Amino acid sequence: MLTRAAERLLWLLPLAFFALFFAYPVLNLLVTALHPDGHWELAVFGQVFSDSRFWSVLWFTVWLAAASTVLTLLVALPGAWVLARFRFWGKGLIEALAVVAFVMPTVVVAAAVSSSTERLGVPGLSEGVPAILLAHLYLNVGVVLRLVGNYWSQLDPQVEEAAAALGAPPWRRFLNVTWPRLAPAVLASSAIVFLFTFTSFGVVLILGRIGQANLEVLIYRKVVQLFNLPEGAVLAIVQIILVAVLLVVQSWLSRRLETRQGLLALPRLQRPRTAGQRSIVAAFLVCSLALLAGPIVAVFLDAFGGSQGWSLTNYAALGTSNEGTILFVSPIEAVRNSLVFAVAATVIALIIGSVVAFVLSGRASPLTESIWLLPLGVSAVTLGFGLLITFDEPPVNFRGSAALIPIAQALVAIPFVTRAVLPTLRSVRGNIREAAATLGATPLQTWRFVDLPMIVRGLAVAAGFAMAISLGEFGATVFLARSEFPTIPIAIYRFLGSPGDINYGQAMALSSILIVVTALVVVGTDRLRTSARYL
């Protein structure tokens, strides 16, 4: 479609954006920290590595991510099987809830987990490692359900039946037939979950007990609370290297998933027939509703409840200014800020992300493609901090301006946009264009009635994701949102960290608003993916 030269030119836009707002700030952060006063200060590496605290945090980070991944797999794999094999009432709801959970702001998830577990009354469940694991489970269960569930549904069940006919008992069928075919999908989704939980920030920051920290939280504490810039930079380097390794593993595992064959085009779903199948499906419905809807319900109960029973007190309080206390502005301002930033971030992410998708949809080497499709390898905390110290002096001075917030949020959202748009660009295969031509569509009509509507749909889905991610972004925003421009997640974090019922109530009220907005945006656009639209 485009000449090579035009394609190269188009690359310039995303490259320039990433160079200016991603590579430059991160490098600048490292140089500023390690190269003060015109010479390299590398002794700080020795300091960090000889500190036993560093090694215990590193161990905790790895351990926590591994435990979260294993827990998520244990819970989600049976569910993936149910989704892959049966059609039943409530399935769409569970799938929608899982998508909403995946994009739910981490701060809200932390609040929801602590609220719902407190209601359960099990001691020790509402903070520390158990609470963090629950929050990670809530956030990531959808990744496994969707990825493994989709893949599993495309594996022909007849192969297992063939094994049964050859005399294999159920456990051998799973071990020798199902598992070898399913393993690539399980490994790929495990890698994604491990990556996400390895770089988890908001959840660990809020739910972790005093002294509990993973690498991301440690970077934040070093820099923000202890003002120890050099050690923060060393930690950021360690984090970047580890994440890069994980990304390589993850892209390798996902790539293996794409080169597979013998999958069904249309999954063969059946209604549960036997009593056993019905009870499995019923158990799945109950468990997944409890896991995916329970925390949300708890947030709403806390938001509307209070010491004097049901009321709108918490919501009313959002309108009043908290000047001089927690926020400089009224919480309702935070809602407005969030929406404005998220819209701006969505526009930026859509433009850059779809340019990347467009160029990739032509001829791109697998390596280029995986680099652009991967979620950002640098922690959001590092990114936010880098942006903050880089653009505070001429020639680009954003100090006192909110412009960096949507840019940071867009950076986090761009890989998701590219991921959503790329398949739709590729799905407009030559075949479909040919079909349009044989039906009498001119090339212009083909573009107008075939290409465009299909791409618009992908863009809408991408916009929903970008918007949800921007609304919930916390790690980078926490550095950039000064007191005058708090976003909803920042406000929730501040309220949660303050004592008193009314602060807690306001945190829950804000969380409920963010839940509703996120759910509307994601469910609304996700529907577009499948529902038929007219010309």
Place this chain on the structure above:
Amino acid sequence: MSELEIRHLHVVYDDEPVVKDVSLRVPAGGRLAILGPSGSGKSSILRAIAGLVPSRGEVLLAGSSLAGVPTHRRDVGLMFQDNALFTHLNVVDNVGFGLRMRGATRSRARVQAQRFLELVGLEHKREAAVTDLSGGEQQRVALARTLAPGPAVVLLDEPVGALDRALREELLVAMTQVFDELRTTVVMVTHDQSEAFEIGRDVAVMRDGRISVAGAAAQVWANPQDSWTARFLGLNNVMEPGQPLHAALGCVPGVTTLLRPSLSRVADAGDARAARVLTGVVEWSRFRGGLYRAALSELSVGGSPVPGARVEVWSDRELEQGPAIAFTIADDDLVPLND
């Protein structure tokens, strides 16, 4: 409905000739089935007629050449092997697409499309997403979409290929009815001979980019021309010169000859000594949907044994195993072949 003619068509993919000098003619309202194994170049002929691949030679529709006419102005309907449905449109809008492209308003296109949905029996799914349909339903949508704009000729690429047997039968019956009703000019390609003979009034058999035999369906069946075609049609009794049975049956010397498998049974074994009577013992017999196929061995012709020879016979009754049974060989049971 218009006459379609192809003259000396050549298609080359990546320096590899896939269609070599093919000439065919389908009269207005006629139905041609092109039958051949996969990779024989059948689909390329359709793509060349639709103008989707560059080709040499002539394609004439209603007497005028299509050279230089872009696909969207050729007025040919092509039903793709994988359907190529528009996943962003629902059923009725898929079917109405071609009408819209010809300038119909959306509401008009939907009204017209409705007729074709009824024709393929899918009127109850008009608002469904095409991705929610079964394989058979998707193929019926593809068929309705191809027919709706009323193209001068309809090209079908393995139209029931991906379906199971029952659905295949159902759709084939539905299709022939629709084509009869609309008097559509049809070119279909398939690798399945029962489909070819069911849809095609004329059948052309293709091998390695060339037509090996073409003509009225019954004629192609009766006279498959060469041994490859005969075997491809499932006619396996090909006798080459020099084989004992070839001589015993008195075939023309030096001419490869096909013995048709549907032979008349002789009730009275006493006739077995007559010169044109073949006797043998049933080695195995299988029921193949409507008729039995059996292998006869220990053959003798006119009472004299033909050692090592074997033939296949088709019968509408099961042939009993055990004692030898006898068949008469009529003149037209022996078909000379060209190789």
